[in-house]
Amino acid sequence: MRFFTTLWFWAAVALTLPVGYVIAVALFLVTAPFDRHRRALHHFVTFWCHQYLRACWPLWRVSVEGRELLPKGPCVLIANHQSMADILALMGLRYPFKFVSKASLFAIPLFGWMMRRMHYVAVERGRVPSMQAMMERCEALLRAGEPVLIFPEGTYASGEQRIRFKRGAFKLAQLCQVPVVPVVVKGTSELVFEDGPMFAGRSHVRVTVMPPVPPPGPDDESGDELARTMERHYAEWLGQPFPR
Numbered sequence: 001m002r003f004f005t006t007l008w009f010w011a012a013v014a015l016t017l018p019v020g021y022v023i024a025v026a027l028f029l030v031t032a033p034f035d036r037h038r039r040a041l042h043h044f045v046t047f048w049c050h051q052y053l054r055a056c057w058p059l060w061r062v063s064v065e066g067r068e069l070l071p072k073g074p075c076v077l078i079a080n081h082q083s084m085a086d087i088l089a090l091m092g093l094r095y096p097f098k099f100v101s102k103a104s105l106f107a108i109p110l111f112g113w114m115m116r117r118m119h120y121v122a123v124e125r126g127r128v129p130s131m132q133a134m135m136e137r138c139e140a141l142l143r144a145g146e147p148v149l150i151f152p153e154g155t156y157a158s159g160e161q162r163i164r165f166k167r168g169a170f171k172l173a174q175l176c177q178v179p180v181v182p183v184v185v186k187g188t189s190e191l192v193f194e195d196g197p198m199f200a201g202r203s204h205v206r207v208t209v210m211p212p213v214p215p216p217g218p219d220d221e222s223g224d225e226l227a228r229t230m231e232r233h234y235a236e237w238l239g240q241p242f243p244r
Helices: 002-031 039-054 085-093 111-117 128-143 168-176 221-238
Strands: 060-065 076-079 098-102 121-123 148-150 180-186 203-209
Touching: 002 039, 002 111, 039 060, 039 085, 060 085, 076 168, 085 180, 085 203, 098 128, 121 128, 128 148, 128 168, 148 168, 168 180, 168 221, 180 221
Parallel strands: 060 203, 076 148, 076 180, 098 121, 098 148
Antiparallel strands: 180 203
16 A cells, blocks of 8 residues: 555646646735735645645545644744654644755755745755854744744654754744744654655644743753753653653
8 A cells, every 4th residue: 555655645746736836936926026925825835735645645634733822923833853744744734934944955946946935944954054044044034023933853853763952943032032832743754754755555644733832031041941841842742752
């Protein structure tokens, strides 16, 4: 079943993504003059992409809970990172976040162009200048009233593995004095391992928004204390060992 499911998924993407892309470009051209934050474009793209999990295969289930907890203003959303399916699942939040993504995705023809049009933020892991530019861009977005989504682990934490949280997300919340909103993603590592390409025949992906927490205070140097607290909470929520 795994082979047939995978074939069906990628065939569906290949056949429908060009249509979605054309619609997205048309929407961008129409709304760009008055929608400077590209919220209409983001809403369409996230709705379309989320359907690849929700409607592509009949034995896949996706549930999203806690949307009512999402703040009306700027915030830093954090989520655990397990596989390529995480962002498709998080798009089901129906929330106008700006997504921090690895720079290699921005190099994909057409796809990267659209990500830049939506003001998503690129980062090259391990490169200090890129990390600094990412922080500056995210700070500007937050101060402009836009929520930002960051995977604080920085890369996939597959299976029972947990990775220590980087401080960037918490430092941003501290700088801009906006809440941190934890989002727990479960089931994506069973659906597809890291970058795939093979997909499981059955899956239940669950996205749960947890109550927002206040930004780090002035005594929490670089957000370290809050990062450690969130690591413990995620270990508990996911039923996995605390990262060493």
